Amino acid sequence: MLYALAQQGHFLLTWLVLTVVAFVLTMLMSGVLFYRYYAHPTFETWQRKSNPQFPKPAMVRREVLQMLKGIYTATLCPAIALHLVDAGWSHAYGGLGGHSVAYLVFTFFVVWIGSDLYEFAYHRLGHTRAFWWSQHKPHHAFANPSPFAVIADDHLDQLIRSAPLLVIPLCMPINMDLLFLTYGAFFYGYGVYLHWGYELAWPNAHHPFINTSFQHYFHHARSTVNKPLHTGFFFKLWDQLAGSVYEAGPAECVCASCSIARGERTREAFDAIEKPDYSVLLSPSFWVRGGRATVELDPAR
Ligand SMILES: [Zn+2]
Numbered sequence: 001m002l003y004a005l006a007q008q009g010h011f012l013l014t015w016l017v018l019t020v021v022a023f024v025l026t027m028l029m030s031g032v033l034f035y036r037y038y039a040h041p042t043f044e045t046w047q048r049k050s051n052p053q054f055p056k057p058a059m060v061r062r063e064v065l066q067m068l069k070g071i072y073t074a075t076l077c078p079a080i081a082l083h084l085v086d087a088g089w090s091h092a093y094g095g096l097g098g099h100s101v102a103y104l105v106f107t108f109f110v111v112w113i114g115s116d117l118y119e120f121a122y123h124r125l126g127h128t129r130a131f132w133w134s135q136h137k138p139h140h141a142f143a144n145p146s147p148f149a150v151i152a153d154d155h156l157d158q159l160i161r162s163a164p165l166l167v168i169p170l171c172m173p174i175n176m177d178l179l180f181l182t183y184g185a186f187f188y189g190y191g192v193y194l195h196w197g198y199e200l201a202w203p204n205a206h207h208p209f210i211n212t213s214f215q216h217y218f219h220h221a222r223s224t225v226n227k228p229l230h231t232g233f234f235f236k237l238w239d240q241l242a243g244s245v246y247e248a249g250p251a252e253c254v255c256a257s258c259s260i261a262r263g264e265r266t267r268e269a270f271d272a273i274e275k276p277d278y279s280v281l282l283s284p285s286f287w288v289r290g291g292r293a294t295v296e297l298d299p300a301r
């Protein structure tokens with residue numbers, strides 16, 4: 001599909017189509033969760049919210065605008081990969097491209113595990129070097145993020161995060177639909193879960209291997225320059241090896257499960273929480289004139 005599109009020979013058209021497809025996919029995935037868990041929260045859903053507070057609409061607006069930057073930047077690398085095929089540089093292919101179905105499955109796992117280690121290492125760099133922190137810092141404007149924050153990144157930061165979409169086709173034969181969907185749906189989908197702001201009963205924050213939504217919420221709330229904490233994506237392994245994990249006993253742990261167990265998520269507490277009216281996000285004037293960005297409330301700090 002994407003390979004055939006690039007055969008038309010128009011680079012800007014390929015980039016535009018990839019951007020539109022990515023925009024629709026990402027807005028749908030983030031929007032559905034936002035509608036259910038932010039615009040229409042219930043006491044039962046709120047009990048499993050990592051940060052009991054809801055972000056202000058102005059912050060959500062800022063997330064979405066930053067996300068748009070992330071989208072058109074992220075689609076640049078696969079567009080280049082598709083157009084380097086004719087020059088003999090890129091091994092991107094469409095269909096089976098002379099390879100077996102087993103090769104498709106094999107490449108999926110190579111992309112999954114390889115990208116997870118790469119994203120961990122690059123994200124960690126963003127928290128350990130001043131220059132890379134300056135690029136990554138805009139993602140941390142959101143201490144209490146919503147599902148729209150997944151790729152709410154600045155240009156250079158997102159370009160490097162999406163570089164495997166170019167580097168992988170330069171290194172090995174890869175089906176471009178598989179690669180684009182793995183990043184655009186599978187990775188982005190997991191990113192939506194990580195920025196959901198809510199925690200599942202399973203896997204919960206204390207799962208031994210899986211990096212859950214709590215770890216990424218905690219990352220936004222507490223990790224900063226020279227303080228890498230849970231910079232991993234799917235697996236906890238890399239952070240465990242690097243020693244950048246948050247561990248706390250049931251008396252202090254700020255995850256939803258432990259907060260519920262301590263009796264902190266009561267109906268009274270829910271009633272006292274401010275539930276912002278997110279319907280302003282449907283008003284064009286709100287997007288044009290903007291909302292005053294307010295400091296996020298974070299009880300974990
Ligand atoms: Zn970070």
Ligand SMILES: [Zn+2]
Nearest residue numbers: 139149150195
């Ligand atoms: Zn994030």
Ligand SMILES: [Zn+2]
Nearest residue numbers: 205253255258
């Ligand atoms: Zn806990």
